[in-house]
Amino acid sequence: MVKEVQMNKVKTKIDQSLGKSSSLRLFFSWVLLVSVSAVFSQQTQQSQETKDVKIDSLYREDQFYFGFTYNSLLQKPAGLKQDKFSAGISAGFLRDMPINKDRTIAIASGLGFSYNNYIQNLAVSKIDQTFSYAIIDPGTAYSKNKFSQLLVDVPIELRWRTSTYESYKFWRIYGGLKFSYLLMDRSVFTDDQGKVVVSGNKDFNKILYGAYASAGYNTINVYIYYGLTPIFKTAAIDGDKIAMKLLQIGVIFYIL
Template sequence: MKNYSILILILSLWIPNFSFSQAEIKNDLNLPDQAIDSLYKEDQFYVGINYNILVNRPSGVSQSGFSIGVQGGFIKDMPLNKQRNIAIGIGIGYSYNSYNQNLGIIKDDSGNTNYFVLDDTFEYDYSKNNFYQHVVELPIEFRWRTSTPESYRFWRVYTGFKLGYAFSDICNFQGEPGKLRYTNIDGFNDLQYGLTLSVGYNTWNFYVYYALNPIFKDDVKTYIKQEHIDMSVIKLGLIFYLL
């Protein structure tokens, strides 16, 4: 938790100092007006931090601690009009997402994966339980902004769709009967997709991701009550755009 807080503080202080546009570079170099690029492109690199909220949780499942997500990548900006304030963006990126909650993912002696709700009915004590994923992402955005070739401070509204592939997932449990760690559990949905929205002015932009499919596969159920685990995620945070 302490490491996450330090990371968020560093990103919040450092990233805004490096959010700039092509026009800002030209102004700093004192180039003549005719050197301003009328065919400019905006916001082709991005980094962000967010809080992961689990929704559609089975009964008894709750989040604990801070479930953090970080993301970064490159988006090809392709303006659609002469003013270049309307564009399509297509890119590639990476995200790391952690989920601190009380859904224990534990294998039995036969190697079968069981999903326990770690509530009062769970017979063992535990001090830590989470899972996290590494995801390669393909964002597609429709972009509207108030930018001009001479201005680098502008409003933006970017909305779109993001397709992701979770190439690694890790589950951690610490308690009785011991410290357990599993990788690449079959029950996770490798393919992830959802809707995105970024809204803001200049450096600071609010970001939301709304998942359209669950984190786990359709046949995954809790061990005792046999409830389907249809949990999905909503991500809320900040995203910073660079040249």
């Protein structure tokens, strides 16, 4: 009788062990099945996403731009000199409008701002509402003489490039006209006696335009601009009209 009871206990323990083992096998089988299903589902999803990605054959080269130039004055009056580096900076956005099937030729227009600085020896003064101009005598000691302008720009350009929808690195030649409106101006003369500041000069041309071109590869490009209108509208030195125009040479960066 005792032996029979002991045998039953042993049998019960074995059944329990087998039951646990079966449960563990079932659990691990379930985990493996879920893992395989998850991997398969992920691969299927990635494959589907890959199929959903479409190549944009109707791409545009809409771009932000930033330029840095040296400002050179042309048709200067006698005696006027630029003895230091006169810098210009510009920035803006251009909207691209392709006009051929390969999208390698386009028209673009946009909006931007320019700041031009001119360091030279033309003194600007104001008495009442009258502005006057004179070439600073070489014997006069002064530390600064310049005028600067802030303009809003509207460029309109024709574009040629070797771009494709698969690459953002390409050769380009852009050229066109830039129309500018003068927002602010400031002339500064500084010597031992102090500083003379003149702003709101009505003798400056409010509306300017000129031709420009840029060429290069990828982001960095060379840039040149030639002003077709004089910087001054009515300024004169001893009755001789100041007909200076602007030539800019520098670099321009295009960023998508």
